Amino acid sequence: MGSFEIGEADFLLDGRPHRILSGALHYFRVHPGQWADRIRKARLMGLNTIETYVAWNAHEPVRGEWDATGGNDLGAFLDLVAAEGMHAIVRPGPYICAEWTNGGLPAWLTALPGIGLRRSEPVYLAELTTYLRRVYEIVAPRQIDHGGNVVLVQIENEYGAYGSDKEYLAELVRVTRAAGITVPLTTIDQPTPQMLRDGSLPGLHLTGSFGSRADERLATLREHQPTGPLMCAEFWDGWFDWWGGVHHTTPAADSARELEALLAAGASVNFYMVHGGTNFGLTSGANHKGRYLPITTSYDYGAPLDEAGNPTDKFWAFRDVISRYADVPDEVPDAAAPAPAFDVPLEGVGDWIDAVGVAASGCAVPSGFAVPSGFAVPSGFAVPPSFAVPSGFAVPPSFDDLGHVSALVRYETSLPSSEARRHRLQVGEVRDRAWIEVDGVAVGALSRTHGERSLPIPGGSRLSLLVEERGRVNYDHRLGEPKGLIGPVLLDGVELADWTVTPIDVEHVAAWALAAPASGAVGRAALRGTFALDAASDLFLDTSDWGSGFAFVNGFFLGRYDRTGPQRTLYVPAPVTRVAENSVVVVELADAATPVARFVSAPALGPTEE
Known part of the structure; x- marks a missing residue:
């Protein structure tokens, strides 16, 4: 058993001053077969802690159907963090932002008539109470004072930028403590007087979110919290991309300089992100500050570990800074190796809109649509029993x-x-x-x-x-x-x-495409192909010659692509691939100019800002 407390000037680990060196790594944005790799590489950068949000809508996309298995296995993720000898910070929201669809709130929740989001409204409070209890069933036994590795739990998320309902925050604290959470509780806000005031409660430890002017932001934080450790709980070391924009990057030297200022001031830090990962499937969110801007599939974020988990210039720059304030391991990650590059001819299987009408009659697969040789439906990717009836x-x-x-x-x-x-x-x-x-x-x-x-x-x-x-x-x-x-x-x-x-259902269309007869169709069409690999490997699927749509490898939903860019490749995690035969399916909404799936050796995330 251990202890973790808020001291007069420091975090206290087993009674001794402790600096948190943490990195955000969202389990729901990384294939579970790669969790251990990403956690290990974060440790090799010099970190001692991993932080993650919890995405409610990933665990409960349908009301009452809770899932904490596979890619949603938060407990297994936290156990891997512990196995690497690292602490964990959990941020369950229920609102997380994170450029994740609906800010992590399930669509069924926000559609409930009369619901009052992020405030002390009875329907909302009842639903979030059930959600938090389920999360804390996983987290509570893994707290440091229960022999685990969780040292902090966050209440809400940047609430001061949204509201000021103190009764709501107090209810979140009550539910959290009643569910057995005993470690210190924190809040996070951008360090402005109004946000820090509105987003906090007495007894909660305040932290800040920012990526520049560290000395100024820490001073503001200290004005509103005279004692206790200073912490930037979201050190913005990069930024996200949206369709039709550019690929955002920040110079490693500039970010390292801000990190130096943070650590020199004695502050703790959580990098947002240490590894961004990918918005697989339909999970990317959108921003709307006067204009609707949908977020790309890649969540590379310009992080120290890129979308494929490889160290970037920022990794080495941060590691160098950290080494002046803490011990870093002698071991370093391997350099990135080129991914296999090859082309796969695709055959069209018709306008899938027509297929919807056929399948709506109730056929599992329309009569005569035998699965052709070489296009066996992958394990875990069942042909749907039916499409929705008009x-x-x-x-x-x-x-x-x-x-x-x-x-x-x-x-x-x-x-x-x-x-x-x-x-x-x-x-x-x-x-x-x-x-x-x-x-x-x-x-x-x-x-x-x-x-x-x-x-x-x-x-x-x-x-x-x-x-x-x-x-x-x-x-x-x-x-x-x-x-x-x-x-x-x-x-x-x-x-x-x-x-x-x-x-x-896009996934149903992709499953249908594996079983449908070839038609040679172009334009709005489903396309498919097969390819062989000598070994399971990360891949990068080039979408430059396609219009707009969705792509799958071996039934795994890679996500969206769009000709507007900036993103030009979709990341295929190695655990999705297999030795020998693999399948690729494309559901095209506009027009795929070239019926070829081109896999390239490196990611192409688009032009950057000058």
């Missing part, structure tokens, strides 16, 4: 109304007869992108990012809008906003009604 609605429902957690919904309606050749289609708001067809012919698209809400369309009899949800806003008061077609859909100023609505 349903009729007077007005277009949101994704949230449908309880749909995947990325696509198709809205269809009949157009009124008219002799006019051109019409004006107008939508209240598209969240987040709509691909529009009249009588099966593509006529344009509407993008929330570009502020587009209307376009001219030709006359016809049938209108279809395929709406793509591109990431839920993860910050501020847009948390929980509904997705889909929001507001009326008008044709020449007259509202359209009687909609057929089909929710589409």
